[in-house]
Amino acid sequence: MVGGARAGLRAHRDGGSGLRRCRAGRGQTDHQPATGLRRQGRPNPNIQVPHGPGTVRLCERLTRPCRTYPIGADGTVEIDTTTWTNSPGRYRVELLDWADKYDPATGQGFLQPSFAGPGLSSHLGYVDLRNGKDATLDFGVWNPDDYCQDNPxxxxxxxxxxxxxxxxxxxxxxxxxxxxxxxxxxxxxxxxxxxxxxxxxxxxxxxxxxxxxxxxxxxxxxxxxxxxxxxxxxxxxxxxxxxxxxxxxxxxxxxxxxxxxxxxxxxxxxxxxxxxxxxxxxxxxxxxxxxxxxxxxxxxxxxxxxxxxxxxxxxxxxxxxxxxxxxxxxxxxxxxxxxxxxxxxxxxxxxxxxxxxxxxxxxxxxxxxxxxxxxxxxxxxxxxxxxxxxxxxxxxxxxxxxxxxxxxxxxxxxxxxxxxxxxxxxxxxxxxxxxxxxxxxxxxxxxxxxxxxxxxxxxxxxxxxxxxxxxxxxxxxxxxxxxxxxxxxxxxxxxxxxxxxxxxxxxxxxxxxxxxxxxxxxxxxxxxxxxxxxxxxxxxxxxxxxxxxxxxxxxxxxxxxxxxxxxxxxxxxxxxxxCDEPPVQIGNRVWRDKADGTQSYDETAGIPGVTVILRDANGQEIARKKTDAKGEYYFDHRDGLRPNTQYKLEFDKSTADPTVDYEAQDLWWTPNIGLNQATNSDAVPDGANPLADTATVVVTTGPPGTIDHDIDAGLWVAS
Structure with a gap:
């Protein structure tokens, strides 16, 4: 066994934002700092409530089937990977199902994936449990109709x-x-x-x-x-x-x-x-x-x-x-x-x-x-x-x-x-x-x-x-x-x-x-x-x-x-x-790829410091972010993002934080060949040059209350 420890997951109902340790829960999107509330994307036990039952899936080697685990009524499940034979210690974690899940095909249910942010994970994440490390993920679901803006x-x-x-x-x-x-x-x-x-x-x-x-x-x-x-x-x-x-x-x-x-x-x-x-x-x-x-x-x-x-x-x-x-x-x-x-x-x-x-x-x-x-x-x-x-x-x-x-x-x-x-x-x-x-x-x-x-x-x-x-x-x-x-x-x-x-x-x-x-x-x-x-x-x-x-x-x-x-x-x-109509959110991850264009279970490392620029359909800059320690970035209404609107996302790798084994100029854009929208790379490098500083994705936001956390960009280092 290379590595392994305990992964905890919690799910909560986020009255508009947020699973964790895997914990699942439900709560309310918070946009009202003036009234003493948490900022959106940060858990608040007064606003968010545990939400279960549900199902979470962990995947490792491609030669092994993924394993699913039930989330309890309290919104939590703890998974001990130390007993897994020859486990690599790195895993893809996905929230699959939860109580009252909205099904767009039938219109049944009402809870949808909620916003991500500091302390709150997207519904598809990656953890590194090698060398005895533990990890906690916090996911959330929400009913967009619960949303209300700052000071309505x-x-x-x-x-x-x-x-x-x-x-x-x-x-x-x-x-x-x-x-x-x-x-x-x-x-x-x-x-x-x-x-x-x-x-x-x-x-x-x-x-x-x-x-x-x-x-x-x-x-x-x-x-x-x-x-x-x-x-x-x-x-x-x-x-x-x-x-x-x-x-x-x-x-x-x-x-x-x-x-x-x-x-x-x-x-x-x-x-x-x-x-x-x-x-x-x-x-x-x-x-x-x-x-x-x-x-x-x-x-x-x-x-x-x-x-x-x-x-x-x-x-x-x-x-x-x-x-x-x-x-x-x-x-x-x-x-x-x-x-x-x-x-x-x-x-x-x-x-x-x-x-x-x-x-x-x-x-x-x-x-x-x-x-x-x-x-x-x-x-x-x-x-x-x-x-x-x-x-x-x-x-x-x-x-x-x-x-x-x-x-x-x-x-x-x-x-x-x-x-x-x-x-x-x-x-x-x-x-x-x-x-x-x-x-x-x-x-x-x-x-x-x-x-x-x-x-x-x-x-x-x-x-x-x-x-x-x-x-x-x-x-x-x-x-x-x-x-x-x-x-x-x-x-x-x-x-x-x-x-x-x-x-x-x-x-x-x-x-x-x-x-x-x-x-x-x-x-x-x-x-x-x-x-x-x-x-x-x-x-x-x-x-x-x-x-x-x-x-x-x-x-x-x-x-x-x-x-x-x-x-x-x-x-x-x-x-x-x-209340205004509920906002939308786009984004997710810039990750270190193996040059195959798909995020694998063992590609847990994000690339921090990459600049991501939100532009309108004409190319005018609206907002910009840098990817965090996990390589994640998100844009929402606070950045000027609107529903049902076309945007361009520009990724600039020249600002990526250097590490012991690469600097920004050593990073190549991964090819866009993955078939799974949730795990492939979407960014197209300028001039089709994989060493270009920038790469672009054209994206159209969904209707009010929806999220799109599948806008990813892969970068790899040539050996």
């Missing part, structure tokens, strides 16, 4: 009082924005107003066409737009135009009546008519909408604005009685749609029948799961929404407004849960956003909805919430506070309080945005900074659940009492990340 914009509907018909109803702002924006005409950026969309909640974004979809919402003292209670609107970010996209039928027919005690009768309609959340498919072709009137899921073709199939009732079997089922929130990841709602306990008025329920929906088969993945009672103690009154969830108010509650003159709370939004964490756990229904039934300095109490002028403080539901190792889900979903204190997201830590301890208003490569979860909240009677966004630590010692430093104010806002009542709709 967020979009949210501002819900304006009917007395401000021309007020802002769709705004955008950078994710890193913090502080109060009152009086700032440029932050947020206004894209639509009340005459165009009216009151909206749901938001979805088609990153390919740069269109923002918003859905109508039933809110007291907030008028519908021109399309009424079933309207979906679309705003084109390229042109700035907002138009009507579609009308969901049967979404309600109760009119607003603003003059009559400020639309008091409409308090009974909230959560029972118009539209709930909306969500878009990963490819942007389908828009999913919750009709809260008939409690069904509608699907639309985003290109033609036409319905796709018949509406599907969202199952009500978890509720007793079934009539109390109130769906609203949606979430989507890895091709699975999540639909959530509550058993409202409106009929029995018994808090023990108040429940949170989440179903999965398979768009490919058009079917919901046989049982809900979450079915949790909501009768537990909560912190006060307005101290000192406990903020425990209450059954939904009856439609009979003569029984509508009041808290007397002044500020009060009566929290009623609406499961309004769902985000899916890196490991498949859920974050559930709950909106307080009373925040849409009442408002700021407004008469009580009970006709007998019209003289009671009140202001509501909302008491929504955030909950974490952990996905266990067995694929089940556990509500926070259980053994498999630990927390400190009474709740995981303990940052949902006013900055002074008193008075308001449940400030969340139910909409969420989660950049999988970031450290913070965004949620709509009341009084997010220090200006009271306002609404905006709070930014929660994903790992600890807090907003820091001073929560106001992780807040952004968006609507205020004097600009048509609803004060401490609900004033915003959904939150949506406006």
């Amino acid at each position: 914009d967020l979009a949210t509907p501002c819900q304006q009082a009917a007395t401000k018909p021309g007020g802002k109803t769709l705004v955008t702002f950078p994710y890193t924005s913090r502080g109060d924006t009152q009086g700032n005409p440029n932050n947020p950026t206004v894209l639509a107003n009340g005459t165009q969309t009216g009151t909206a909640y749901g938001v979805a974004y088609d990153k390919k066409t740069r269109r923002i979809f918003t859905g109508a919402y039933a809110k007291r003292h907030g008028d519908y737009g021109p399309g009424g209670p079933g309207a979906i609107y679309v705003t084109d970010r390229n042109t700035g135009a907002t138009t009507q996209f579609a009308i969901v039928p049967g979404a309600g027919n109760t009119p607003h009546n603003q003059p009559d005690r400020v639309d008091a009768d409409f308090a009974a309609v909230v959560g029972q008519e118009s539209l709930g959340d909306i969500e878009i498919s990963a490819d942007g072709s389908r828009l999913y909408v919750v009709n809260m009137k008939d409690r069904s899921l509608y699907t639309y073709d985003t290109a033609t604005a036409t319905p796709v199939g018949a509406p599907l009732p969202i199952p009500d079997t978890a509720c007793t009685p079934a009539a109390d089922w109130r769906p609203m929130g949606l979430g989507m990841r890895d091709g699975v749609l999540y639909a959530g709602g509550v058993c409202s306990a409106q009929s029995p008025q018994n808090v023990s029948q108040l429940r949170a329920v989440v179903w999965t929906f398979n768009p490919a088969t058009g079917t919901f799961g046989s049982t809900p993945i979450v079915d949790e009672p909501l009768d537990f103690p909560r912190d006060p929404a307005v101290a000192p009154t406990p903020g425990n969830w209450k059954p939904w108010t009856k439609d009979d407004l003569t029984q509508f509650p009041d808290g007397g003159n002044g500020q009060w709370a009566y929290p009623q849960p609406m499961l309004s939004d769902i985000e899916i964490e890196r490991d498949g756990s859920l974050v559930l956003g709950f909106r307080d229904r009373m925040g849409d039934q009442s408002g700021l300095i407004i008469p009580n909805a009970n006709p007998a109490k019209a003289n009671v002028i009140e202001s509501i403080a909302t008491g929504g919430d955030l909950y974490r539901v952990c996905r266990t190792t067995t694929g089940t889900y556990e509500w926070e506070g259980g053994a498999a979903c630990p927390r400190t204190g009474s709740e995981f997201y303990k940052g949902d309080e006013w900055y002074q830590g008193a008075g308001h301890l449940e400030t969340v208003q139910g909409a969420l945005a989660l950049p999988l490569g970031g450290d913070r979860l965004a949620a709509t909240v009341m009084d997010p900074v220090r200006t009271i009677t306002s609404t905006g966004v709070g930014f929660f630590d994903r790992w600890q659940g807090d907003r820091g010692a001073d929560p106001s430093l992780q807040g952004l104010g968006l609507t205020y009492a004097n600009d048509g806002g609803f004060g401490k009542a609900n004033g915003l709709g959904d939150l949506e990340l406006l």
Whole structure:
């Protein structure tokens, strides 16, 4: 035996970049140094998660068959080569298979090879284990739909009082924005107003066409737009135009009546008519909408604005009685749609029948799961929404407004849960956003909805919430506070309080945005900074659940009492990340060849220091790199690389680092005779001269989210 040691491999799911030791895993491409994240191509255990099972292959002599090894569920496998008879000690290592692998022929699966970089290997690599050396490789897979760029914009509907018909109803702002924006005409950026969309909640974004979809919402003292209670609107970010996209039928027919005690009768309609959340498919072709009137899921073709199939009732079997089922929130990841709602306990008025329920929906088969993945009672103690009154969830108010509650003159709370939004964490756990229904039934300095109490002028403080539901190792889900979903204190997201830590301890208003490569979860909240009677966004630590010692430093104010806002009542709709399409990456290796044009198992040595220049199709330089110690190089969007574009790669061997047995002028370009694209040499030397300083490859990048790590160049030393 010439050599041999242990090769460890790990695979992880890289929320956009990264196997290692062989380890396999999954995570999120990270491009946000401003928010404290790792740089892309560097492992971060908070972002990346182990991913298995899978298969890795090691090859040595051509006369011996390659050996395959299973990657465990933890994403790792350790291979001991010390027992291999007459092993040469050098090996080609390849990640062959992994769970949920995307198959372009069938369209099944969703995880593709991810970016490579420092500390992260391409899916085909080489290791030298001679003389007792060990090696660790770290590979990664990702779902390109998980990608989001540095500091994306967020979009949210501002819900304006009917007395401000021309007020802002769709705004955008950078994710890193913090502080109060009152009086700032440029932050947020206004894209639509009340005459165009009216009151909206749901938001979805088609990153390919740069269109923002918003859905109508039933809110007291907030008028519908021109399309009424079933309207979906679309705003084109390229042109700035907002138009009507579609009308969901049967979404309600109760009119607003603003003059009559400020639309008091409409308090009974909230959560029972118009539209709930909306969500878009990963490819942007389908828009999913919750009709809260008939409690069904509608699907639309985003290109033609036409319905796709018949509406599907969202199952009500978890509720007793079934009539109390109130769906609203949606979430989507890895091709699975999540639909959530509550058993409202409106009929029995018994808090023990108040429940949170989440179903999965398979768009490919058009079917919901046989049982809900979450079915949790909501009768537990909560912190006060307005101290000192406990903020425990209450059954939904009856439609009979003569029984509508009041808290007397002044500020009060009566929290009623609406499961309004769902985000899916890196490991498949859920974050559930709950909106307080009373925040849409009442408002700021407004008469009580009970006709007998019209003289009671009140202001509501909302008491929504955030909950974490952990996905266990067995694929089940556990509500926070259980053994498999630990927390400190009474709740995981303990940052949902006013900055002074008193008075308001449940400030969340139910909409969420989660950049999988970031450290913070965004949620709509009341009084997010220090200006009271306002609404905006709070930014929660994903790992600890807090907003820091001073929560106001992780807040952004968006609507205020004097600009048509609803004060401490609900004033915003959904939150949506406006992510770019996923980037592409090209590159891989300049290696020391034996002049046969093919990378063999024993050609583990790369050639460092070779300059690689990225040029456009006309030859204009865009970026340049030098090969690293392994002979590897990579270009991506940070270097100006674009999808579906032709480039020229120029390799310059004159800068190659010298070694004890060659200098740059001793290197010859290898012939381009290999048949395997993954292992052959692609570089064509200038003038067909193998001793020329430069060699060139013409390459066309793939569609967004793809990589090409097969652009290699071989160099050999004449004896």
